[in-house]
Amino acid sequence: MNTRLKLSSVFLAALLLSGCVSTSVLVEEKLDLGTGVTVTHATAPIVLYRDNSAYAAHARDYVYVGPVEINRMGDYSYYLWLGIWSTVSDEERSYQRDGFESITLFADGEPLQLELVGWTLESIGVSEPVYVKPVASAADAYYRVTIDQIRVIANASEIELHAGTAPVRVYLMWDRQGSAHASMREFVDRGLFGATALHRP
Amino acid sequence: MSADDASIESIEYDGESPGDKTLRISFSEKTRFDVRPGSDNNSLRVRVFLEPAADSSDRADATASTRLQRRPAVPGPDYVINLESWQRPPVTADMPRIALPKDKRVFVSEVEIDGATWYRVRVGNYGSAEEAARALAELRAQYPDAWIDRADAGTGSRTSDTPVPVPVEPPVPVAASDETAAKAAELMNDARRAMTVGELSRAVQIYTKVLQMPSNVHQPDAQEFLALARERNGQIAHAKAEYQRYLDVYPDEEGAERVEQRLAALLATAGTRRSTTAAAGGAPAGGRNALTDGWNIRTFLSQYYRRDANQVNDEEEIVSQSSIYSDISLDARRRGERFDFSARLTAGYRSNLLDDTRPSSGNDLRLSYAYADLADARTGLRGRIGRQTRNTGGVLGRFDGVNLTYALNDRLRFEAVAGRPVYSTARDPADSRVFQGLSSTFAPFANNLDFGLFFIEQEIDGLTDRQAVGAEVRYFGDNQSLWSIVDYDIEFEELGSLFVQGSWRLPANFTVTGVLDRRRSPFLSLGNALVGQQLESFEELRLFFTEEEIRQFALDRSASTTTYTFGVSRPFSPKLSMNFNASISSIDATPESGGVTATPDSEYSYYSADVVASSLFTEGDVGILGFRYAVSGTTDVYSTTIDTRFPVGRGWRISPRLRVDYREINTDQSTQWIYTPGLRAQYRMGRHARFELQTGKQFSTREMARSDQDRESWFVYAGYQLFY
Numbered sequence: 001m002n003t004r005l006k007l008s009s010v011f012l013a014a015l016l017l018s019g020c021v022s023t024s025v026l027v028e029e030k031l032d033l034g035t036g037v038t039v040t041h042a043t044a045p046i047v048l049y050r051d052n053s054a055y056a057a058h059a060r061d062y063v064y065v066g067p068v069e070i071n072r073m074g075d076y077s078y079y080l081w082l083g084i085w086s087t088v089s090d091e092e093r094s095y096q097r098d099g100f101e102s103i104t105l106f107a108d109g110e111p112l113q114l115e116l117v118g119w120t121l122e123s124i125g126v127s128e129p130v131y132v133k134p135v136a137s138a139a140d141a142y143y144r145v146t147i148d149q150i151r152v153i154a155n156a157s158e159i160e161l162h163a164g165t166a167p168v169r170v171y172l173m174w175d176r177q178g179s180a181h182a183s184m185r186e187f188v189d190r191g192l193f194g195a196t197a198l199h200r201p
Numbered sequence: 202m203s204a205d206d207a208s209i210e211s212i213e214y215d216g217e218s219p220g221d222k223t224l225r226i227s228f229s230e231k232t233r234f235d236v237r238p239g240s241d242n243n244s245l246r247v248r249v250f251l252e253p254a255a256d257s258s259d260r261a262d263a264t265a266s267t268r269l270q271r272r273p274a275v276p277g278p279d280y281v282i283n284l285e286s287w288q289r290p291p292v293t294a295d296m297p298r299i300a301l302p303k304d305k306r307v308f309v310s311e312v313e314i315d316g317a318t319w320y321r322v323r324v325g326n327y328g329s330a331e332e333a334a335r336a337l338a339e340l341r342a343q344y345p346d347a348w349i350d351r352a353d354a355g356t357g358s359r360t361s362d363t364p365v366p367v368p369v370e371p372p373v374p375v376a377a378s379d380e381t382a383a384k385a386a387e388l389m390n391d392a393r394r395a396m397t398v399g400e401l402s403r404a405v406q407i408y409t410k411v412l413q414m415p416s417n418v419h420q421p422d423a424q425e426f427l428a429l430a431r432e433r434n435g436q437i438a439h440a441k442a443e444y445q446r447y448l449d450v451y452p453d454e455e456g457a458e459r460v461e462q463r464l465a466a467l468l469a470t471a472g473t474r475r476s477t478t479a480a481a482g483g484a485p486a487g488g489r490n491a492l493t494d495g496w497n498i499r500t501f502l503s504q505y506y507r508r509d510a511n512q513v514n515d516e517e518e519i520v521s522q523s524s525i526y527s528d529i530s531l532d533a534r535r536r537g538e539r540f541d542f543s544a545r546l547t548a549g550y551r552s553n554l555l556d557d558t559r560p561s562s563g564n565d566l567r568l569s570y571a572y573a574d575l576a577d578a579r580t581g582l583r584g585r586i587g588r589q590t591r592n593t594g595g596v597l598g599r600f601d602g603v604n605l606t607y608a609l610n611d612r613l614r615f616e617a618v619a620g621r622p623v624y625s626t627a628r629d630p631a632d633s634r635v636f637q638g639l640s641s642t643f644a645p646f647a648n649n650l651d652f653g654l655f656f657i658e659q660e661i662d663g664l665t666d667r668q669a670v671g672a673e674v675r676y677f678g679d680n681q682s683l684w685s686i687v688d689y690d691i692e693f694e695e696l697g698s699l700f701v702q703g704s705w706r707l708p709a710n711f712t713v714t715g716v717l718d719r720r721r722s723p724f725l726s727l728g729n730a731l732v733g734q735q736l737e738s739f740e741e742l743r744l745f746f747t748e749e750e751i752r753q754f755a756l757d758r759s760a761s762t763t764t765y766t767f768g769v770s771r772p773f774s775p776k777l778s779m780n781f782n783a784s785i786s787s788i789d790a791t792p793e794s795g796g797v798t799a800t801p802d803s804e805y806s807y808y809s810a811d812v813v814a815s816s817l818f819t820e821g822d823v824g825i826l827g828f829r830y831a832v833s834g835t836t837d838v839y840s841t842t843i844d845t846r847f848p849v850g851r852g853w854r855i856s857p858r859l860r861v862d863y864r865e866i867n868t869d870q871s872t873q874w875i876y877t878p879g880l881r882a883q884y885r886m887g888r889h890a891r892f893e894l895q896t897g898k899q900f901s902t903r904e905m906a907r908s909d910q911d912r913e914s915w916f917v918y919a920g921y922q923l924f925y
Contacts, residue, residue, distance in 0.1 A: 026649065028679045034775070044649050044677035047684075051590075051598055060592075074338055076413050087700075087718060094825075094844040094858050094879075098895075101846070101854040102885045104924070109497055109534045109543065110438065111924065113402060113888055119823045119846075120815040122775040129772060132682050132706045135714045136768025136780040137811065146409045147331070148439060157541075157576070165883065165893035166505035166920030167526060175593040178612045178644045179651050179677065189330065189351070 026179075026186040034127025038071040041130050042183035045083065046153075048161050048171035052086065059088040063161060063171050065105075067150045067187050068130050068142070078145050079124050080105075080114065080153075081131050085138035097139050099164025107156035114143040147188065154184035280333035281325030281352050284344045290320050297322065299343065304452075305336075326352050328449035331412060338415050385411050385419040392426065401434040402888070421451045425460055432467065434888065441467050501530040505893070505920020512913045523554040526920075530570075541576040549626075567626040569599070581608040588623065594640030595657030595669050595688065597724060599623040602636075612644045622659075633739065634661045634728065642673075651675040659726065662739050664748060667726040668692040680706040690725050693756065697725045709771070716766040721759035722788070730754035733797035746795065754795040761789040776816055782809045807831035821848045837865040856881040866903075873903040894919045 029040040045066035052059040064083035069076060082103075084096055097119070105112045117123045123142045124130075133140070153159060161171040212226050226247060234249045284297055284307075291309055301307070301324065310321045324340070327333035333349045340347050392407035408427035411419055428443030444464040448457060509522040528549040535542045547570040572587030583606040590599045594616055602620015609615075619637040638657030644650055653673035659666040671688040682704045688697035698720035706712045723729055728739055730751045736742050742751060763786065770780035785806040793799040809829040817824050827842040844858040862875040879897030886892065898915040 043679055044675075047675070049592060051592070074415075087716070094842065094856070094860075094881075097825075097844075097846070098856075098881060099883075099893075101848075101883055102891060108536075109499060109532055110436065111499070115402075115885075118815055118821060120776055120778060120813060121772055122815050123821075125775075127772075127775050128710055129706070129712065132677075132680060132704050133712050133714060133770055134682060134684075134702060134704055135716060135766065135782075136712065136770040137782045137809070138770075139813075140778075144406065146406060148409070148442075152439070162501075162922075165503065165891045165922045166507075166895060166918040168501075168503050168528065168922055172590065175642060175653070176606075176608070176614060177651060177675070178614075178642065179649045179675070182611060183649065183677075 026183040032126045032128055035125055039126055039130055040069040042066050042187040044180040044183040046180040047174040049174050050171045061086045066131050070124055078147050080143045080145050082141040083134055083138045085135045099169055100141050104162040106160040107152045108158055110152055112149050117142050117144050151188045154188050279352050280327040280330055281323045281350055282337050282347055283321050283323050283350050284347050285322045287320045291322055329446055332450050335416055381415050382417050385414055385417045389419050401430050404430040421454045425456050497534045499532045501924040503528045503922040505918055507918050509916045514911055525552040539579050544573045545570045565627040569626050594655040595638050595671055614642050616640045634659055634666055649677045661728050664727055665692045666728055669697055693725055712770045714768045718764040720762055722762045725759045727755045729758045732758040757792050757794045760791050763787050777814045779812050803834055805833045835868050839863045852885045854883045871903055871905040873901055875901040889925050891922045
């Protein structure tokens with residue numbers, strides 16, 4: 001293993017440790033300083049995956065799915081954030097986003113047709129990233145949803161995502177994700193209203 | 202006198218407490234009554250003494266005098282608003298003087314927090330979080346610290362509620378401001394237009410927005426039309442919940458009877474009965490907690506045509522592919538209060554339109570999924586049998602077999618799996634491998650931490666193909682994430698794979714990310730000994746080599762590969778973000794053994810930067826400018842990519858793009874320019890159809906020592922997807 005690889009290992013170990021020593025809650029609320037809106041989101045997104053064996057045996061494409069609430073002086077808007085990334089270096093950079101303009105999310109078989117509102121923070125009217133990107137090259141995508149649609153997703157035991165048409169790319173749930181579901185349910189139950197009910201007198 | 206006038210708030214029967222079964226009738230205001238046994242000893246008679254309200258008797262219909270006040274759906278309204286909290290019992294002067302709807306009341310509940318008793322002054326109950334939020338918005342002017350709680354929260358506000366005399370003012374309609382009413386009216390008109398032209402999803406969004414506004418006169422209609430839009434949109438479970446919500450929130454509105462009929466019709470159509478747990482305002486999702494549905498069958502059909510052609514130095518064009526890919530998926534589901542059954546069949550067919558006799562170019566029938574799944578909500582057991590896929594618990598993708606799950610709760614699950622791996626969906630599984638495994642996922646330490654452990658054993662022709670233990674950890678914090686999977690083969694005593702992905706958000710919105718992926722490729726197993734051999738089956742291999750030799754061959758063929766990827770991303774404005782990535786991959790050399798030649802080690806790395814900018818030309822467009830430098834032992838490649846995406850109207854998305862590569866080929870010191878323009882268009886037609894066209898052409902010129910080589914190739918994909 002050469003020097004670059006050793007340095008890389010140290011860096012990754014530091015990342016790993018920094019993650020393990022942190023504590024967090026299921027729903028985060030913060031003020032977006034650039035726009036003055038209050039942003040609430042689940043901390044743990046749901047992980048979907050798709051085997052990309054046509055590219056390489058171990059290649060997988062991933063999509064992270066997380067809800068976002070934007071509170072503009074009491075005017076609430078809801079979005080789904082998708083973090084789209086792959087374990088392999090995709091030389092065709094456009095491919096990553098293809099098909100995600102219009103997606104169908106199946107929550108326990110219930111189809112939710114979602115239309116992209118944008119690829120940048122501007123589309124949801126904030127100035128700071130809401131979710132932590134899984135990898136720097138991940139594409140962010142935002143979809144307008146209703147709170148009921150988020151509720152459908154939060155309560156679903158199986159989630160599947162269809163993107164694209166020629167061909168259709170199907171993403172499945174990585175596994176039953178206790179934290180992600182708890183986080184999303186917490187978002188639906190309490191994160192909607194800014195002030196949450198826990199730990200208050 | 203109508204039941205409404207009697208101010209009966211609820212009638213509840215609690216049969217859960219042994220020896221303490223209680224029938225409770227609650228009134229929304231102070232009421233005089235007496236209770237007598239019925240003459241037949243099978244009934245109870247409650248006489249209510251109330252002065253009839255002058256304004257309501259006129260509007261009470263004929264049936265109302267004998268109608269029971271509609272019982273709140275069990276488990277009842279879920280939300281309350283906490284106005285204030287005191288560390289002493291509140292006195293009358295502490296009670297709020299607010300106007301409340303008739304079905305709401307002020308009460309005091311007690312709760313002990315950290316040894317201190319708090320007295321909470323609350324208003325409730327609200328059938329949904331949204332209804333509570335709307336009420337909270339109006340109360341915030343007087344009670345800025347008011348907050349919403351669940352009525353059944355751990356503090357037990359429902360059970361410890363102590364109704365107190367409250368100086369509640371007569372109910373008055375809450376008048377919306379002119380501005381709010383005007384905005385709501387405008388939105389209602391928009392929504393009506395959306396309904397008229399069949400833009401049901403848009404109508405749903407608009408009606409939802411009206412319902413999220415401060416209280417206004419349009420909200421009952423918005424609630425009803427929201428349900429109607431969902432019904433027309435085929436979202437039956439949503440529609441039922443929305444109709445139910447209307448009945449809970451607006452029981453006295455003129456549309457209540459109509460809504461009740463629609464809900465009844467939906468329930469009758471489903472051929473089911475209304476569950477006692479039908480959630481008023483509860484989550485329409487999940488279904489299990491709401492309504493008992495009938496069969497739900499969905500079909501997906503997609504077809505696309507793909508053509509690839511290329512031409513070298515003005516020679517005849519060679520078509521390398523001309524195929525139609527057809528895929529169909531049938532999903533059937535039936536959900537009950539206890540059992541949830543689903544089944545899926547997904548198959549595809551490739552029609553090769555070329556007159557080609559190569560064995561690999563014929564038509565293909567692919568079977569991706571064919572399984573039945575049954576889940577029992579009461580026991581937490583779930584079983585799936587048939588062709589399915591899984592990538593956790595040591596399972597490596599698609600297999601034919603059975604997967605059993607026992608969920609003790611949301612946080613702890615156990616799984617058992619057994620089956621035969623499927624390496625190709627287009628061929629019969631001739632492979633003799635079978636596997637079985639056990640796994641568990643749990644989250645014992647923190648809210649955002651998930652752990653998984655597994656053991657798996659796979660056999661091939663009576664020998665251990667792989668026997669592995671492994672673990673997975675996932676952590677998502679507000680500023681960090683970590684995901685790691687390790688697979689250790691205890692038979693080979695070698696690391697099978699290690700995947701670590703971490704990201705960390707730093708101040709100033711910098712995010713640094715890293716991925717480590719180390720694995721044996723192909724995945725470590727005894728069957729890898731066949732790689733490079735002229736033999737056709739593992740059985741034949743065993744005839745020529747001992748088990749120890751085969752094990753060594755398997756190790757020799759399974760090269761270790763390691764990939765490190767690092768990245769930094771940062772948004773520089775809401776419209777502009779950048780990211781930088783570096784990746785280094787290495788593949789270890791493999792030795793010569795068993796007649797298979799050695800392979801040298803190799804390394805590949807790339808460095809890239811992307812700029813993503815939106816609203817460059819029109820609202821909603823995006824442009825991505827990418828640079829990339831990739832270097833391997835034979836080639837250095839410099840690439841530039843321009844990818845733009847434009848929304849056109851409501852249904853079209855157009856994406857022109859261009860990629861330019863410059864290659865330095867070290868083996869012959871030649872260089873090559875490659876230009877690849879392309880266009881992708883997608884059209885969404887209503888809810889059930891999407892069309893896509895993608896085409897591109899590649900021009901390349903390679904300058905070699907003796908001659909130049911020009912090459913052109915082009916491709917087209919065109920397809921559609923239908924689902925209903």
